[in-house]
Amino acid sequence: MFGFKIARIDGRSMEPMLVDGSFALFRRRYRREQGEVILVNHKEFGLIVKQVADIAPNGEMVLAGLSPESTSTERLGRVSREQVQGTLVAPIPLLRWRRTRH
Amino acid sequence: MTNIITKALEKTGLFVTAKAHCDVPCGIYDTGPALYHAVSVVRLMDQFLAADDSAFLTKARLVAQKEEQAEKVKHEIRVIWGDYVKPPIVEKYPNIHELAHAIMMQGSKCKQDCHREDGEKLVELVNEFAEIFWATKGVTTGKAPCPYEPKLPVVYPKLEG
Numbered sequence: 001m002f003g004f005k006i007a008r009i010d011g012r013s014m015e016p017m018l019v020d021g022s023f024a025l026f027r028r029r030y031r032r033e034q035g036e037v038i039l040v041n042h043k044e045f046g047l048i049v050k051q052v053a054d055i056a057p058n059g060e061m062v063l064a065g066l067s068p069e070s071t072s073t074e075r076l077g078r079v080s081r082e083q084v085q086g087t088l089v090a091p092i093p094l095l096r097w098r099r100t101r102h
Numbered sequence: 103m104t105n106i107i108t109k110a111l112e113k114t115g116l117f118v119t120a121k122a123h124c125d126v127p128c129g130i131y132d133t134g135p136a137l138y139h140a141v142s143v144v145r146l147m148d149q150f151l152a153a154d155d156s157a158f159l160t161k162a163r164l165v166a167q168k169e170e171q172a173e174k175v176k177h178e179i180r181v182i183w184g185d186y187v188k189p190p191i192v193e194k195y196p197n198i199h200e201l202a203h204a205i206m207m208q209g210s211k212c213k214q215d216c217h218r219e220d221g222e223k224l225v226e227l228v229n230e231f232a233e234i235f236w237a238t239k240g241v242t243t244g245k246a247p248c249p250y251e252p253k254l255p256v257v258y259p260k261l262e263g
Binding site: 004005006007008009010011012013014015016018020024039045046047048049050065067068069070071085 | 188190
């Protein structure tokens with residue numbers, strides 16, 4: 001809708017930038033750049049949010065979480081441009097959903 | 103209820119849930135084990151100091167246990183400090199790094215020798231760490247003697263069902 005998406009963050013791997021249970025605004029347009037925080041349709045994990053740690057020569061992206069607890073870069077593998085669903089615009093402050101699990 | 107609202111919003115396509123995965127069931131931290139091990143150090147010191155010199159096997163065992171317990175204190179605090187403590191916490195409690203380091207040093211001191219005051223100091227420092235830890239979770243704490251020897255004052259969270 002209007003090229004934007006609101007995502008509820010479920011998990012702690014992007015803390016302190018994106019807190020578990022908080023919301024963040026993503027835009028659909030994607031800029032392939034190291035350091036961008038992106039929404040990815042991951043083959044194994046479903047819709048996830050991670051940071052682009054590196055870009056491989058073939059254009060695939062290497063992902064990483066911000067927290068040391070995050071699933072490792074090795075396990076996340078590389079993702080292609082087609083799997084990207086959005087790029088972080090900004091965390092939405094104040095809004096916080098009740099934590100549901102973990 | 104929250105799930106129903108979430109699902110309804112997800113149908114609009116504007117709203118999604120994004121997983122920020124961790125490797126293990128994370129977010130489970132507690133200073134309880136660190137305090138348990140710190141108090142054990144003092145208890146083992148007491149037993150060591152009270153034991154007769156002729157009971158050298160018992161003494162050897164007590165001293166080995168004391169060192170193991172001190173190492174466990176260091177491990178527990180390191181995990182909380184390394185994985186749980188993040189910039190917003192450091193901002194609010196700027197002495198947290200110094201405190202974690204002091205616990206490392208005090209833990210080693212307890213391993214090196216058998217002075218009860220070193221053990222007491224270790225408990226004191228871990229108490230301080232526990233107070234900060236629970237404060238970051240918005241949980242109030244109280245201090246009460248542990249209900250077993252050496253009955254030293256220990257920080258407990260005031261949890262409500």
